[in-house]
Amino acid sequence: MxxxxxxxxxxxxxxxxxxxxxxxxxxxxxxxxxxxxxxxxxxxxxxxxxxxxxxxxxxxxxxxxxxxxxxxxxxxxxRAEKSLRAHLEQNGALSLSESVSVLSDLAETLVDLDDRIVHRDLKPENVLLLNGRWCLADFGIARYAEATTAQQTYKFAGTFAYMAPERWKGGRATSASDIYALGVLAYELLEGATPFTGPHEHDFYEQHLHGTPPPLTTAPALLAALITECLFRAPQGRPAAGNVLERLRRLPAAALSGGLAALAEANRAEAARRAETDRQASAEATEAERRRDLLEAARTSLNFISDQLLTTITNIVSTADVRKGKDGGWTVRLSDAQLTFTSSKETDPGAWDTDTRAPFDVIAYAAVQLKIPQNRQGYEGRSHSLWYSDAQTAERYQWFETAFMASPLRGMSSLMDPFALNPHHEARGAVSPGMAMNQVAWPFIPLTVGDLDEFIDRWTDWFAKAATGQLGHPSRMPERDPEGTWRK
Structure with a gap:
């Protein structure tokens, strides 16, 4: 023809x-x-x-x-050389380096498609090897990200093993749905099978909404954590494509060893346990369920952040006195300095959303506090808030670090400066337009697992100064200009 x-x-x-x-x-x-x-x-x-x-x-x-x-x-x-499906059928599960290479190619594609086009059918059959790169094909059921649901959107088209939970509920597919499919594909590359295997449609429905993926047996801890996050049931809790790509690029070439490896393995087990708890919730798409899903994502992510800071400190400071709380928080004492990382707590929506709608949503909160004996100026240290929120981009949740200061109009100073606030009416006033008793004193800084060097370096430096009597009140407040770092 x-x-x-x-x-x-x-x-x-x-x-x-x-x-x-x-x-x-x-x-x-x-x-x-x-x-x-x-x-x-x-x-x-x-x-x-x-x-x-x-x-x-x-x-x-x-x-x-x-x-x-x-x-x-x-x-x-x-004409492509072959499909990823054919490659898997020929070779079985791929090596770690080859899997990361495939995932990095696809993550680059999703970065460029993000908020423009949702592919909605990411699977090995639609990934082809072309000119040495793994490329995404078959946009037959793709849709522009801003398109509204219509009679012919083929909401349930696609392959059941890769379909995100929100699509099984009849929800709108978004870029986060493609991230979920990428997580399924990542799992398959490393384990040789998808996390959910059906075999029938109703089986896949139950598995994606209520099932728990079998533990990853070959992935290093940081990659396992990334895949776990991609498979979160709550789409808002999944990492964005740019975050996925950056974390793939930052995976260490050599395996972790010693205490770091043991701690990373413990984290991975905890992430799997919490993911299972997450998947026990009802399939009903209610606001309460959405917040529960995001809370589980918040707790898992905070554990990674907390453990990485604690591991860095204890690997260096052999004389530190470490005390861990029953709820996951910890305190490290060195000389007269005391560094505390609290566990996460669920935000009370009634205390945060009061008479008018808050500028952004906060699902959970925690704090980091560095305390010293009160000096001659009446200074006792500093504390920062950690909020799991969509502070910068609507419906895109992650942990943010920030801190507060008393408004100059109050004519008073605090023993802790800057200081942490829980998400309630006092903090609400600080992030809302207009005058308030407190002000934001530190920019909202995203905390990304796998990219915590600046956060860890800063807090370990302050801890060292506190332990040697060199920590003093900031020379100016706010220390860093916070304007423009959160939605108002």
Whole structure:
């Protein structure tokens, strides 16, 4: 069969199916090999034709020609070497380095698609090896991220093993749905099977909404933590594509050892336990359920942050007195200095959302406090708030570090400066427009697992100064300009 589009193509044998159509070998007059996809003109099939031009998006299979033939749409793509599915069938589970390479290529694609297009069918069959990179293909059920749900959105199209929980509930697919699918694919690359195996539709429904993925047996702790977060039931708790890509790039080349490795393994076990608790909740899409899901995500993430700071300190300071609380918090004493990292607590929505809507949502909170004996100026140290919130981008939750100061209008100083506040009416006034008794004294800084060097260096430096009698009141308040670091 010959097809005349922008150029002429000779169509050969079929080489597979994709989305709504069938894919054939093809060749043009210059002898260049390609793959031609023929899609019957049925409701919804035309959506694939909407994505023939995705310029600027890395690692996708481009459309090099397109048009119509009789009752079919026609798409022409470069001939890929193989699909990721074929690669897995040939090799089984992949090595750590190869898995990270595949995931990094796909994360780059999702970064470029984020908030523009939701693919909605990320799976090994739609990942092709092209020019040495693993590229995403088949946008047949993709949709623009801002599109509204309509009669022909094919809400339940896709492959059941990779479908995010919100899609099983009939919810709108977002970029977070693609992150969930990437987490499933990551699990499959390392373990040789998806976390949920069905086999029937109702089985997948129950597994994605209520099941617990079997523990990862081959992934190092930092990668296991990342995959665990990608598979959180609450879409708002999953990392953004840029966060995923950055953490993949920062994975250490060498395995952790000693106490760090043991602690990382303990963290991974705790993450798995909490993920299982998370999946016990009801499948009803209620606000209470959403907050419970996010709270579990918050607690798991805070454990990673807390343990990394504590491990760094105890690996260096052999004389430190470490006391751990029953609820997960800890205190380290060195000389006259005392550094405390509290456990997370759930925000009371009634105390945070009072008479008017708060500028952003806070799911959970904790604090870091550094205390010293009161000096001649009446100074006892500093404390910072940790809030799990969508402080910078609506519906995108993570831990943020901030701190507060008394308004100059109060004409008084605090023994702790700056100081932590729980999310209640006093803190609400500080982050809302207008005058208040307290002000924000430290910018809202995101705390990202795998990228905590600045946070750890700063607190260990303050701890060292406190232990040697060199910690004093900040020379100016606020210490760092906080303006523009949170939504108002």
């Amino acid at each position: 010959r097809l005349v589009l922008n150029e002429e193509w000779v169509v050969g044998e079929p080489i597979g199916n994709g989305g709504f159509g069938t894919v054939y070998e093809a060749e043009n007059a210059a002898g260049e090999r390609a793959a031609v996809k023929l899609v019957h003109k049925q409701p919804g099939a035309e959506r694939e034709m909407l994505f023939t031009d995705l310029g600027g998006v890395r690692n996708i299979v481009p459309i090099i020609d397109s048009g119509e033939h009789e009752d079919q749409w026609v798409l022409v793509m470069p």
